[in-house]
Amino acid sequence: MPEWHPVSLLQQTGPNEWTMRSTRSMDTSLGRVHRIEFGLFREVWFRATVTGDGGPEVIGYARTAEAAAEAIWRQPRQDSHTRPHTGYPGLGRG
Numbered sequence: 001m002p003e004w005h006p007v008s009l010l011q012q013t014g015p016n017e018w019t020m021r022s023t024r025s026m027d028t029s030l031g032r033v034h035r036i037e038f039g040l041f042r043e044v045w046f047r048a049t050v051t052g053d054g055g056p057e058v059i060g061y062a063r064t065a066e067a068a069a070e071a072i073w074r075q076p077r078q079d080s081h082t083r084p085h086t087g088y089p090g091l092g093r094g
Helices: 065-075
Strands: 012-013 015-023 030-036 043-052 055-062
Touching: 012 030, 015 065, 030 065, 043 065
Parallel strands: none
Antiparallel strands: 012 015, 015 030, 030 043, 043 055
């Protein structure tokens, strides 16, 4: 049986851009991977970004799309498992 990898959540949204969708809701974007070329020899890199409070935030560059997708997947997110629910007391850490 093949092993699952975060790159399977990427959907191509442009010629050099992929969006990572949430496994719980395909409407929720977790981040984007952009393919970029630069330098004298046109080196290919992949930029991983996530959406922050002030807009897109670059979390890093990778040599492969798989590594960029994994970086987005490992990024902590404010979702229903990490943010406190209104009306419930917080778990005290002490």
